[in-house]
Amino acid sequence: MKMLYDTKQITLLGEKNSEQKYLELINKQYYFAEAIKILDKIDWDFKDFTTQYLTHTFHSYPARFIPQIPLTFIKLFTKEKEVVLDPFCGCGTTLVEAFLNNRNSIGNDFNPLAALISKVKTTLIDESEFRYLNKKLDIMKRYIDLDYRRIDERINNLPNRKISKIFNRVVISKLETIRETLLEVKEERYDNLFDFGRVALSSTIWSLVENGGEIDVDDLFLKKVKYMQKGLNKMAKIVKDIPEAEIICGDARKLKVETDSIDLIVTSPPYVNALDYYRTHMYNMLWLGMDFDLFKKHEIGGHSHFITNRFRLLSEYLGDMLRSMIEMNRVLKKDKLCVIVVGNSSVEYELIESHKFFAEMSKKIGFKPVKTIFRKIDKTRKYTSADVGKIDDEYILVMQKIKNANISTDDDDFISEVVREQMIKFREQIKNIQGTSIRGRRPTKERLLKNIDKVSGAIETIHKDIRIER
Ligand SMILES: C[S@@+](CC[C@H](N)C(=O)[O-])C[C@H]1O[C@@H](n2cnc3c(N)ncnc32)[C@H](O)[C@@H]1O
Known part of the structure; x- marks a missing residue:
């Protein structure tokens, strides 16, 4: 039987846990x-x-x-x-x-x-495309603390609620740098990577909203990107004949x-x-x-x-x-x-x-x-x-x-x-x-x-x- 996902517990003394029993049941015809x-x-x-x-x-x-x-x-x-x-x-x-x-x-x-x-x-993404993205993000990381782009314009466009607390000037500038780096990825016609990066960015914003801004934005974004890459690579190994x-x-x-x-x-x-x-x-x-x-x-x-x-x-x-x-x-x-x-x-x-x-x-x-x-x-x-x-x-x-x-x-x-x-x-x-x-x-x-x-x-x-x- 092919396990569809890693079960948390390893079977002890040959006894199956309820998750394994469930998988066995549904994997039959x-x-x-x-x-x-x-x-x-x-x-x-x-x-x-x-x-x-x-x-x-x-x-x-x-x-x-x-x-x-x-x-x-x-x-x-x-x-x-x-x-x-x-x-x-x-x-x-x-x-x-x-x-x-x-x-x-x-x-x-x-x-x-x-x-x-x-x-x-x-959407599975090729390893070579990920290598391109990682290089791009390495460069971004080097300059992100020096980069203050379009902050005032951004601040004016944001809705009022919670903003002062969550989206302070440092956060806004970092989010903007990430967003613009992703736009470059799109310009270079890596559409799937662009979408992938936007999900990582959105997930970072979600964490900011939930945790009230006490987060190192670029660090979190880069961690999410790495984590998501792992997820997709693992998935690519499981899926045969891509549906x-x-x-x-x-x-x-x-x-x-x-x-x-x-x-x-x-x-x-x-x-x-x-x-x-x-x-x-x-x-x-x-x-x-x-x-x-x-x-x-x-x-x-x-x-x-x-x-x-x-x-x-x-x-x-x-x-x-x-x-x-x-x-x-x-x-x-x-x-x-x-x-x-x-x-x-x-x-x-x-x-x-x-x-x-x-x-x-x-x-x-x-x-x-x-x-x-x-x-x-x-x-x-x-x-x-x-x-x-x-x-x-x-x-x-x-x-x-x-x-x-x-x-x-x-x-x-x-x-x-x-x-x-x-x-x-x-x-x-x-x-x-x-x-x-x-x-x-x-x-x-x-x-x-x-x-x-x-x-x-x-x-x-x-x-x-x-x-x-x-
Ligand atoms: C309960 S959630 C679905 C969650 C989903 N099962 C999952 O696991 O993520 C209901 C979804 O309906 C969507 N929705 C609301 N109005 C809609 C509409 N008119 N047409 C299509 N989707 C709509 C919402 O955006 C929301 O994502």
């Missing part, structure tokens, strides 16, 4: 019905499993899932060279697992930073992917009312010269609007997710699986069980829910969705495409109708019991009762709220 049964034999908590290996370590990313989730489905439900899609690929966890296991893959994400990270994690990985920076509600072309979808979409990725990655995108306005406008699950009635966010979210699922149905081959990983959220103290909404809606668009797997997230590990805050469990919804939906994602009447049905059910649910997701101090009864009216209000405006403004 099964018929479809058998493979579905194998899903019940897996301990989905993956407690103490190695989750950070090879290119997975390149860049921090909020709410990514652990590699074992896509790995399991890729191994059990696809053959080598078949195509795996992740329409909300984030930092590319699904794509890396597909790549390592000789499957072709397509990743889509509207966040330009996500698309860049995913691309770099699945294709295509990355699209686009909207999951209008996928630029061929109809009936995909063998498996594994994805974790954004959560409602949980996280604005464009805010989280603002500094990185700004520094990399990325235009994030389009992403900001079309990000699913964002929560900087509908302040007076938060339940309108829910109907908007359900509309967006329904459109995305219609697209998933369109591109997937018949009888193949679509796996959606999502946790619970909350809106105004009400529990939002997204996986239940998705399962219900999926039946209207040609999917059959096969099973829902519950997994506990180890909250002590920042790697998973726990860093979103309210989320400590997640659900893996496994659906099979049984027919073509034959519905256009532009069909606003259909989208409104399905969302309305879901919202009415939700209102009935909270009529019986309000405040199903309270943490900390309990709000007044009156406030909770208002939620019922608010949901009614949101139902009134569904047709408007689910529209996509292009």
Whole structure:
């Protein structure tokens, strides 16, 4: 059996640890019905499993899932060279697992930073190119302390928050020198190296934002470059017959992917009312010269609007997710699986069980829910969705495409109708019991009762709220 990654513990006295047993189980070949049964034999908590290996370590990313989730489905439900899609690929966890296991893959994400990270994690680079980069960085390192470029211009262009603390003049000048060195790399037509360097730069900026500037910028950047080179070189040794990985920076509600072309979808979409990725990655995108306005406008699950009635966010979210699922149905081959990983959220103290909404809606668009797997997230590990805050469990919804939906994602009447049905059910649910997701101090009864009216209000405006403004 070929181990896909280094297990942490060495087997003692021939006894296998749970990670090795898991790998043995998924590395066997099964018929479809058998493979579905194998899903019940897996301990989905993956407690103490190695989750950070090879290119997975390149860049921090909020709410990514652990590699074992896509790995399991890729191994059990696809053959080598078949195509795996992740329409909300984030930092590319699904794509890396597909790549390592000789499957072709397509990743889509509207966040330009996500698309860049995913691309770099699945693009092997020649040793000779790395030698060129290292020489270039050696020269940069020699002059970096003397180099004060465009600081004032940079300072004027940065958003106000936190800047004085994190991006002081020394930091700005160093980041600028690194950025300009990378631009030279691009000018010399080393496009893959340019992207590789930008991910290392972005990861350095992330560390700065998280650690408040107490970091030696160039030192950290150079360490990251070395570390990432090692990761890619190691990956090159594992991968045979390099698979294709295509990355699209686009909207999951209008996928630029061929109809009936995909063998498996594994994805974790954004959560409602949980996280604005464009805010989280603002500094990185700004520094990399990325235009994030389009992403900001079309990000699913964002929560900087509908302040007076938060339940309108829910109907908007359900509309967006329904459109995305219609697209998933369109591109997937018949009888193949679509796996959606999502946790619970909350809106105004009400529990939002997204996986239940998705399962219900999926039946209207040609999917059959096969099973829902519950997994506990180890909250002590920042790697998973726990860093979103309210989320400590997640659900893996496994659906099979049984027919073509034959519905256009532009069909606003259909989208409104399905969302309305879901919202009415939700209102009935909270009529019986309000405040199903309270943490900390309990709000007044009156406030909770208002939620019922608010949901009614949101139902009134569904047709408007689910529209996509292009
Ligand atoms: C939960 S994260 C996915 C994390 C991913 N599974 C990983 O392991 O890195 C959800 C992703 O959805 C993306 N997203 C939000 N709105 C989108 C849209 N309209 N189209 C495509 N992607 C979108 C976000 O940028 C974010 O990367």
